[in-house]
Amino acid sequence: MTDAAQTISDRIQEKLDHLTRAERQLALSILENYPASGLGPLSALAKDANVSVPTVARMVQKLGYKGYPDFQSELREELRAKAKGPIAKHETWAEAAPSEHLLNRFTDAVIDNIRLTLGQxxxxxxxxxxxxxxxxxxxxxxxxxxxxxxxxxxxxxxxxxxxxxxxxxxxxxxxxxxxxxxxxxxxxxxxxxxxxxxxxxxxxxxxxxxxxxxxxxxxxxxxxxxxxxxxxxxxxxxxxxxxxxxxxxxxxxxxxxxxxxxxxxxxxxxxxxxxxxxxxxxxxxxxxxx
Amino acid sequence: MTDAAQTISDRIQEKLDHLTRAERQLALSILENYPASGLGPLSALAKDANVSVPTVARMVQKLGYKGYPDFQSELREELRAKAKGPIAKHETWAEAAPSEHLLNRFTDAVIDNIRLTLGQxxxxxxxxxxxxxxxxxxxxxxxxxxxxxxxxxxxxxxxxxxxxxxxxxxxxxxxxxxxxxxxxxxxxxxxxxxxxxxxxxxxxxxxxxxxxxxxxxxxxxxxxxxxxxxxxxxxxxxxxxxxxxxxxxxxxxxxxxxxxxxxxxxxxxxxxxxxxxxxxxxxxxxxxxx
DNA sequence: TCGAGACTGTTATATTTTTTTCACAATTTT
DNA sequence: AAAATTGTGAAAAAAATATAACAGTCTCGA
Missing domain, CATH: 3.40.50.10490 (Glucose-6-phosphate isomerase like protein; domain 1)
Incomplete structure (x- = not known):
C-alpha cells in the first residue's frame, strides 16, 4: 500500500471508500483537475470543492500526510517524476490498463464516433x-x-x-x-x-x-x-x-x-x-x- | 495574463536574453523541471537555483507578475488546461457551430465524464x-x-x-x-x-x-x-x-x-x-x- | 419514532510559513 | 572607477495552516 510506486491519485482512490461524504466530495474535486487543484492554497481547494477548510485539513491527515504542505510537496514530487519520465503521453483512457485492453480500444472507437458524428x-x-x-x-x-x-x-x-x-x-x-x-x-x-x-x-x-x-x-x-x-x-x-x-x-x-x-x-x-x-x-x- | 495563447515557459524563454546572470540561472532552473519547481515555496526555488530569495522576487516581478503567488496561480492554471488534454479542450466538436453552442458544450462535458470515469x-x-x-x-x-x-x-x-x-x-x-x-x-x-x-x-x-x-x-x-x-x-x-x-x-x-x-x-x-x-x-x- | 453518535460547517484564534521589502556590502561588468 | 548586479541578514507584513469549540444535521440502530 505504501509502496513508492503508488501515485497520490491511486492513494486517494483507494481510500475513497473509507471517506465520508464531504471528504469524498473533496477527493473527487481533487481528482477532477489533478494535480493542479491540489497545488494551490488550502482555502482555494476547499472553496472549489464546496467544503469547509477544516474538512480539507482533516482529510489530508486522514490520508496519512503530516499536513497540507506535506501533501503538496508529495504532489510536486510526483509531478516532477512524471515530467521526467519517458512515458509522458496520456493517450490511454483507463490509465491502469494497457492500451490494448478493450476498455481503451472501445473508448477510442467511441470517441472517434463522437468526433466524426459531431463534425457532420x-x-x-x-x-x-x-x-x-x-x-x-x-x-x-x-x-x-x-x-x-x-x-x-x-x-x-x-x-x-x-x-x-x-x-x-x-x-x-x-x-x-x-x-x-x-x-x-x-x-x-x-x-x-x-x-x-x-x-x-x-x-x-x-x-x-x-x-x-x-x-x-x-x-x-x-x-x-x-x-x-x-x-x-x-x-x-x-x-x-x-x-x-x-x-x-x-x-x-x-x-x-x-x-x-x-x-x-x-x-x-x-x-x-x-x-x-x-x-x-x-x-x-x-x-x-x- | 496578457497573451492567453502563450505558456509561461514560452514567456520565460522569450525574455531570457534580457535577464541578468543570476536571473537567467534561475529561469533555467525553473525550466529544468517545469512546472513542478515553480509551484513550491519561493525559498525552495531560490535554493534549488542557487540564487538568493530577493533575486527570485525581483525576477518574478520583472516578468510582469504581481508577485510570486500570482506567478504560481498562473502556472497552476496552465497545468489545469494541459491536464485536460488536447482532446477535451481546444477542439470544437460540431465544427459548424460556435463553441458556445450546446452541441459543443454538452459534448465537452461528456468527454470529460468519459476521461475521468475511465481514469478511475x-x-x-x-x-x-x-x-x-x-x-x-x-x-x-x-x-x-x-x-x-x-x-x-x-x-x-x-x-x-x-x-x-x-x-x-x-x-x-x-x-x-x-x-x-x-x-x-x-x-x-x-x-x-x-x-x-x-x-x-x-x-x-x-x-x-x-x-x-x-x-x-x-x-x-x-x-x-x-x-x-x-x-x-x-x-x-x-x-x-x-x-x-x-x-x-x-x-x-x-x-x-x-x-x-x-x-x-x-x-x-x-x-x-x-x-x-x-x-x-x-x-x-x-x-x-x- | 427517538436518541446516541458521527459528520460537517462556522467562527475564532494561535501558530507557522511565506512573501515582501529594506539597507548595505561584496562582486562583477562596463 | 563608476555603475549595475547580487547576496546577506533582518524584519515587517501578509498569507496560509492547524486547531479548538460548538451547533446544526444526518445516519443508523433500537
Missing amino acids: IDPDAFDEACALVADPSRHLFIAGGRITHTLAEYFFMHMQVIRPNLTHVQSTSSTWPHYLLNAKEDDVFVIFDVRRYENNTLKLAEIAHARGAKIVLFTDQWRSPVHHLADITFSCRIIAPSAWDSTTTTMLLVETMISSVQNLNWDETKERMEHLEEMFDQTKLFRKFT | IDPDAFDEACALVADPSRHLFIAGGRITHTLAEYFFMHMQVIRPNLTHVQSTSSTWPHYLLNAKEDDVFVIFDVRRYENNTLKLAEIAHARGAKIVLFTDQWRSPVHHLADITFSCRIIAPSAWDSTTTTMLLVETMISSVQNLNWDETKERMEHLEEMFDQTKLFRKFT
Whole structure:
C-alpha cells in the first residue's frame, strides 16, 4: 500500500471508500483537475470543492500526510517524476490498463464516433429539430425499433417531463395506437432506426409522411431508408470493436437534444419537475441524497 | 495574463536574453523541471537555483507578475488546461457551430465524464466483473430503476443473445419474480442505481446480498448506497450542462462490458446470433441491408 | 419514532510559513 | 572607477495552516 510506486491519485482512490461524504466530495474535486487543484492554497481547494477548510485539513491527515504542505510537496514530487519520465503521453483512457485492453480500444472507437458524428452535424438543423420537438402544440410521436427501443424510451421518459401531448410508439408492436393514423400535418415524429433497418419502422414513417407530419430521424452512418422521408436526419457513427454496434454516440445526441429542448421550454419544465419532485418525496420512493 | 495563447515557459524563454546572470540561472532552473519547481515555496526555488530569495522576487516581478503567488496561480492554471488534454479542450466538436453552442458544450462535458470515469476504473475489477457476467452457470439478474431502466434493458437485450439463464428485474416493479427470493450463492446481480437512489433497488440488493449472490453495481460518482453491498462497483461521472444527468458514460461502459462478455463466450454467442438471424429472416421483420 | 453518535460547517484564534521589502556590502561588468 | 548586479541578514507584513469549540444535521440502530 505504501509502496513508492503508488501515485497520490491511486492513494486517494483507494481510500475513497473509507471517506465520508464531504471528504469524498473533496477527493473527487481533487481528482477532477489533478494535480493542479491540489497545488494551490488550502482555502482555494476547499472553496472549489464546496467544503469547509477544516474538512480539507482533516482529510489530508486522514490520508496519512503530516499536513497540507506535506501533501503538496508529495504532489510536486510526483509531478516532477512524471515530467521526467519517458512515458509522458496520456493517450490511454483507463490509465491502469494497457492500451490494448478493450476498455481503451472501445473508448477510442467511441470517441472517434463522437468526433466524426459531431463534425457532420449541421447546428442549424439541430436547432430546428429541437424547436420542432419543443413545440407543445404539435403532438410528438417517438418511435424506436428493436435495438433502438431503449433510446426511444429514454427520450420519451424525459420528454414526458418537459412537455405534454406525446406518445411512445414501439414500431415492432403488433398494434399501433389508432390515433397514430390520424396524425395531423403539424405533428412531429422522432424516429430511431439503425441497422438492421426495420420494415415496421419504415411503414410507420410512410404513414407519418403521408399525413404530412414532420419527421426527425436518428440513424446510423449508412442511413435508414426512412431518411428519404425525413425532414431532418442525424446520422451517428456507430462502429465499435464488438459484434454489435455502439449506441453511445446516438445517446449523446439524444441527451443533448433533451437538454436543448428543456431550455426552450424551461418555464414549463421547471414547474413539471417540481411536481415530480414532490411526488417522489411523497411516495418516498427515493432516498435522501447522501 | 496578457497573451492567453502563450505558456509561461514560452514567456520565460522569450525574455531570457534580457535577464541578468543570476536571473537567467534561475529561469533555467525553473525550466529544468517545469512546472513542478515553480509551484513550491519561493525559498525552495531560490535554493534549488542557487540564487538568493530577493533575486527570485525581483525576477518574478520583472516578468510582469504581481508577485510570486500570482506567478504560481498562473502556472497552476496552465497545468489545469494541459491536464485536460488536447482532446477535451481546444477542439470544437460540431465544427459548424460556435463553441458556445450546446452541441459543443454538452459534448465537452461528456468527454470529460468519459476521461475521468475511465481514469478511475480498475481494469482487473472490470475483467473480473465481465467474467462473472459471462459465466452461464450463474443465473444473471439485471436490475434498473426509473432512470436506469433503459440501460438495464439495453444490457439485458444483448445478454439474452450471449447467454442463457438470465432475468430482467425492474426494481420499481411492484412484484418481483418469486424466484428472485431463491437466488443462489453463485448467482450474479448487475444493478444500476444513479441518483436519486431508489429504495427499492437498495432492498433488492439487500436480498441479493443476504443470499450470498455476487453484485456488480453501475452507479454515479457519488455512489449509490448499494455500493456497500456490491462486490464490484463502477462509478461513472454523469455531469452535464442540463437539468438532468448524462447516461452516456454509463452506456459506454455497458457496451464495453457487452463486447467483453461476448468475447469470452464467443463460441456460444456465435451460434445464438446465427439462430437469431434466421429468426429475423423468417419473420421478415427486417429489410435486407441496403 | 427517538436518541446516541458521527459528520460537517462556522467562527475564532494561535501558530507557522511565506512573501515582501529594506539597507548595505561584496562582486562583477562596463 | 563608476555603475549595475547580487547576496546577506533582518524584519515587517501578509498569507496560509492547524486547531479548538460548538451547533446544526444526518445516519443508523433500537
